[in-house]
Structures are given as C-alpha cells and as structure tokens.
Amino acid sequence: MFEVVAFYLFATLTVVMFCITVFTNNALYALSSLAAGMIFISAFFFLLDAEFLGAVQIVVYTGAVMALYAFGMMFFDSLSLVKEKIKNPRLVFLLSGLIALLIVIIFVSPIIGQNVQANLPIHPEWGNTQDVGVVLFTKYLIPFEVAAIMLLVAMVGGIILAGKRMNTSYTQLSENQIEEQKEDL
Amino acid sequence: MSLNAYLILSTLLFCIGLFGVIRRKNLLMLFFSTEIMLNAVNVGLAAISKFHGDLTGQMFAFFIVAIAASEVAIGLGLLILWYKKTGTIDLDSMQRLKG
Numbered sequence: 001m002f003e004v005v006a007f008y009l010f011a012t013l014t015v016v017m018f019c020i021t022v023f024t025n026n027a028l029y030a031l032s033s034l035a036a037g038m039i040f041i042s043a044f045f046f047l048l049d050a051e052f053l054g055a056v057q058i059v060v061y062t063g064a065v066m067a068l069y070a071f072g073m074m075f076f077d078s079l080s081l082v083k084e085k086i087k088n089p090r091l092v093f094l095l096s097g098l099i100a101l102l103i104v105i106i107f108v109s110p111i112i113g114q115n116v117q118a119n120l121p122i123h124p125e126w127g128n129t130q131d132v133g134v135v136l137f138t139k140y141l142i143p144f145e146v147a148a149i150m151l152l153v154a155m156v157g158g159i160i161l162a163g164k165r166m167n168t169s170y171t172q173l174s175e176n177q178i179e180e181q182k183e184d185l
Numbered sequence: 186m187s188l189n190a191y192l193i194l195s196t197l198l199f200c201i202g203l204f205g206v207i208r209r210k211n212l213l214m215l216f217f218s219t220e221i222m223l224n225a226v227n228v229g230l231a232a233i234s235k236f237h238g239d240l241t242g243q244m245f246a247f248f249i250v251a252i253a254a255s256e257v258a259i260g261l262g263l264l265i266l267w268y269k270k271t272g273t274i275d276l277d278s279m280q281r282l283k284g
Contacts, residue, residue: 007186011194018198018221022205027213034217041224044191048235050243053227060250065220065257069213072261076213076268095207099200106196118239135240136247147251154255161262 003047010043027073035066052129191232198225212264212274216257223253 017037021030038061045054120135136144173181202225205218227246234242268274 003186007190014194015197015201018201021217021221022201022208022214027211030214030217034220037221038224041228044194044228045231047186048191048231050231050234050246053231053243053246056247056250057227060254061220061224065254068257068261069216072265073213075265076274092207095203099203102203103196103200106192106199118237120240120244122234122238122240131240132243132247135244140244143248147248151251151255154258158258158262161259162265 006043006047010040010047013037014040014044027076031066031069031073034069035062038062038066049128051127052132188232188236192229195225195229195232198222198228201225210276212267212276215276216260216264219256220253223249 014037017033017040020033021037024030024033039058042054042057042062045051045057120139123131126134199222202218202220202222205221206215209215209218227249230242230246230249232242234240234246264274267279271278
C-alpha cells in the first residue's frame with residue numbers, strides 16, 4: 001500500500017517537474033524544476049532497494065551537476081526569456097515518427113528478455129551498499145578505473161575550455177574594445 | 186508495484202526528454218533535456234535490476250551517472266566558449282558549422 005501511494009505520488013511530481021523544464025521559456029525556472037525532478041527521481045531508487053544509487057543521485061546530480069549548471073548560467077543572460085521558433089516542420093514530423101517507433105520497441109523488448117538468468121545476484125543479507133561495493137571492485141574494476149580517468153580528463157578539459165581568456169573582464173571594457181576582442185578570437 | 190509500472194514511467198520520462206531535445210533551440214535547455222533522458226534510463230535500469238535480482242542494472246546506472254557528469258563539464262565549457270565568441274547559445278547560430 002505504502003509503495004503504491006509513494007510510486008504514484010512521486011511519478012506525478014516527477015512528470016510535472018520535467019514537463020515544466022521542457023515547456024518553460026525561463027531558464028531559471030527550468031533549472032529549478034530540473035533539480036526538483038532529480039530529487040524526486042531518487043525516491044524511486046529508494047523504493048527499488050537501490051539505496052546507494054539514490055544517495056548518488058542526490059549528491060552527484062542534484063549537488064554537483066545542478067551546481068555546475070547554476071555556475072554556467074552566470075555566464076549567460078539567464079533572466080531574459082528564451083525565444084525559439086522552429087522553421088522546419090518536416091524534421092519534427094520525422095522525429096515524432098522515431099519517438100513512436102522507439103516506444104513500440106521499448107514495450108516489445110520485455111518479451112525478448114523473459115527467461116533471464118541473474119548474472120550478479122543480489123544478496124539481501126548484505127544490504128545494498130556492501131553488495132554494490134563488492135561487485136564494483138571485483139567484476140567492474142576496470143570500467144570503474146576507466147570512468148575515473150574519464151572524469152579527470154573531463155574536469156581538466158572543462159577548466160581549460162571555460163577558463164580561456166579569463167584574465168580579460170568584459171564588464172570593464174567599452175563596447176568598441178569588446179568588438180575588437182571578438183575580432184581577435 | 187510491477188516491473189511494467191516502472192518501465193512505463195521510465196518511457197514517459199524518456200519521451201518528455203526526447204520531446205525537449207526536438208523542441209528546444211536553446212542549447213542550455215537542450216542539455217537539460219538530455220539530463221532528463223539519462224535519468225529516465227537510470228530508473229528503468231534500477232527497476233530491471235530489482236525485479237530480476239541482478240546487480241548489473243545498478244552498475245550500468247552508476248556509469249551513466251559518471252558519463253553524465255563528464256558530459257556536463259565538457260559541454261558547459263564548450264558552451265561558455267561559444268557564448269563568449271558569438272554572444273548567443275542558440276542552436277541556429279551553429280548553422281555555419283556545416284561543411
């Protein structure tokens with residue numbers, strides 16, 4: 001009973017929050033509702049006995065990724081409304097067809113995976129975090145290390161890309177000087 | 186709750202994200218939509234992991250989180266660079282990247 005109520009409550013909240021993210025024209029509203037949706041998503045992980053994944057969702061997504069987006073939005077004029085118009089209706093038509101095909105494939109695919117054998121069985125007596133740790137550091141050690149290197153490279157790359165020409169402050173330059181700077185780039 | 190309920194929710198969230206990717210012309214909003222899609226996939230993987238008694242789904246979800254984090258770091262760096270260069274983050278401003 002508790003699970004059913006929690007599932008439907010959080011499903012409604014998540015869908016509403018993500019719809020706000022997709023449909024709003026204000027970048028700030030989109031960011032806030034996306035962060036709220038991420039928090040609600042973590043509730044599903046706790047319902048599914050994946051406590052470690054739920055904690056990771058809160059810490060990494062809502063903590064780190066959203067903070068990074070909020071930091072990035074300081075560079076753009078986030079208060080102005082986003083103006084968009086789509087000129088090519090044929091593309092929208094094609095992509096809607098692709099979405100329909102994708103939904104059909106997703107709903108048909110459980111028939112293929114009917115008799116699946118558990119490759120890495122869950123040990124209920126261990127608890128989720130210990131179970132995840134054992135599997136992560138035995139079976140998935142090499143992907144774990146590769147992910148660590150990938151994160152390091154991404155961090156260095158992000159700093160280099162964003163930090164380029166940080167020593168010139170655009171707010172203290174006049175319009176003409178900014179134009180000259182743009183031509184130099 | 187059955188596995189199907191979670192998978193239907195996951196599909197619904199994925200389609201919201203995909204719709205955002207189609208509709209959005211602002212690159213920041215496009216990034217938000219990809220995050221929604223990645224989260225939808227994570228919910229589906231965790232649900233399959235529970236109902237089959239297998240940890241592989243959760244492992245894949247972890248690596249998806251790691252990939253999403255590095256994607257944001259690189260993507261946001263490129264976006265800031267593009268904004269400094271052109272003063273806009275509109276997708277149409279990238280039309281001249283065509284060969």
